[in-house]
Amino acid sequence: MRILGITETCDLGSLYLRLIEVGHEVRITVGEPLAAGTMLGMVPRVEDWTAELRWVRDADDQGLILFEAVGFGALQDRLRQEGYRVIGGSALGDRLEGDRAFAQQMLADKGLRIAPVLSFESRADALADLAARPRRCVFKRSASDGETFVGSFADGSDVAALIESRSDDAGAFVLQDHVDGVETGIGAWFNGRRFLRPACLDWEHKRFFPGDLGELTGEMGTVVTYERADALFDLTLARIAPELAAAGHVGWVNLNCIVNARGIWPLEFTCRFGYPGYAVLEPLQRLDWAELLARVADPASTNFPTSPGFSLGVVLTTPPFPWSRHEIDSPIGLPVQVGPASPEHLHWGEVGLANGRLVTSGLYGWTAVITGTGDSVAEAQAAAYRRVGSVRIPSLRYRQDIGDRLIAGELRELSSWGWL
Incomplete structure (x- = not known):
């Protein structure tokens, strides 16, 4: 090809x-x-x-x-x-990802439960709304790569303080009421006519530090599976297939949701390749990338083969992550050493060759992803962390608790609520 x-x-x-x-x-x-x-x-x-x-x-x-x-x-x-x-x-994919209010309305029209969400252009209007209806909420820029801040105060005063620190001309944003539950993503390939099956479930870990502390990052690690996704898929992504087909969308579509005993509460779309999601899914795909991409590009295709169990990915980062070199002047060109490792579980990110030597590069410090697979999340976790030590880079950072929440009870909760 x-x-x-x-x-x-x-x-x-x-x-x-x-x-x-x-x-x-x-x-x-x-x-x-x-x-x-x-x-x-x-x-x-x-x-x-x-x-x-x-x-x-x-x-x-x-x-x-x-x-x-x-x-x-x-x-x-x-x-x-x-x-x-x-x-x-x-x-259409761009709009679903970038125009959060539009995406939420489309999903509401399809019968999904939507957490109350309001769009604002003015910080004064948003502050007035929070004063009139104090609540825990989430602040999101209306661009696909925009800032997100998850409030933790019941009266919304932390979000209000964030808004007050911004200027009126900083662009559109939304305030979405906070919903408790298990954050779960549902993703699948769309070939221009239909979704290919199976769909996958994913559980992202976005905070910088273990224990879900610190800044929200692009991603620190993810757990995925192609098993038991039908119930959530049928109630979410499957409902927008006609709109995607009319638009001729070809590629990945993911809907991130909060799932609890009362229902599914959609948060946001990713309508493009997801990083590091594509790398974490790779070990469960039984086709190489060329074969899988050929199926995604074929409007007559319906499915592709996958392996059972879980894949767990750990993102290996170097400075300036979680920022970028636009904000922080951070050195690149750090030497990268790789010991004995399973090459199929090592997924390079921002690296390149300099004078014949592998070094760090790029804008963010997304250096690599290490994956592990297993019949359970615990087995996949153990396999991934056994391999992490094979990569050595100055100032390397990564979380050591990817998958812990699922193992501790989130998977049991999702099962007890009937979603798996």
């Missing part, structure tokens, strides 16, 4: 490496200047992706274009209309 990756920060580096390892042709473009070193010397780089379209078209049905980021949906729709096979998202 010929795969053209259109990237901002090259989050799918591990996927590109897997494709190259089994003989496929890959070319990528990297839009973010501070990510210029990511996968440098490891994945072939081009400057102008538009100049590579003929290269893709000449491969006929063996040519694919992959978009990693949100915000390129309209462009992807146009390329599909021109006859290219494109995997990534769509204009």
Whole structure:
């Protein structure tokens, strides 16, 4: 196959490496200047992706274009209309991810329970609302990559303090009432006509420190399974399949929810490749990436084979994570050493070659993901943490409790409520 990756920060580096390892042709473009070193010397780089379209078209049905980021949906729709096979998202996917109020209304129209959510342009209006109805709530910027702050005070005064520290011209945001329960994601591939089965369940760990302390990060670790997802899938993602088909969406769709004894409360969509989710799912996929992507791009496909059990991923980070080099001047080029490891469970992120040596690179400090699998979360956890020590990097940080909440009782709760 010929795969053209259109990237901002090259989050799918591990996927590109897997494709190259089994003989496929890959070319990528990297839009973010501070990510210029990511996968440098490891994945072939081009400057102008538009100049590579003929290269893709000449491969006929063996040519694919992959978009990693949100915000390129309209462009992807146009390329599909021109006859290219494109995997990534769509204009509708961009809106579902970026316009939270629109997404919540669509889900409410489909019969899902929605936690009260209000959109604001003015901080004065938001502060007035909190004063009139004090409550614990969540502050979210209305952009897909926007700031999120989960309030912990019952009267919302912590969220009010955050809003007061922001300026009126900082852009649209929403306040969503807080709901207690188990945060659970439901995800599946959409091929332009239908969702491929099976769907997966995921449990993310976004706080920086063990015990769910510290800043919200992009992700510190995830547990996934392709088993027992039908009940949650049928009540969530399956209901928006007609809209996705009408939009011609091709790619991953994930809906993050709070699940409790009373129901399912949707939070937000991811309508693109998820990082590190794609890497954590990889050990449970019984097709290599080329075979799976071919099925995602095939409107006649219906399913793909997976393995039972759980996969658990631990994100290995280096400074400036959880910030970026836009905010903090942090060194890159730190040496990376790898001891004995299972290569199928090592998923490189922001690394590249410098003078023939593997070093850290990139914008964020997403250095690698280590995975483990098992029949239970505990087995997958033990396997992943046995492998973590095989990677040595100066200033390496990672959480040591990925999966603990599920093992301690969250899976039992989901089962007792009838959702699994």
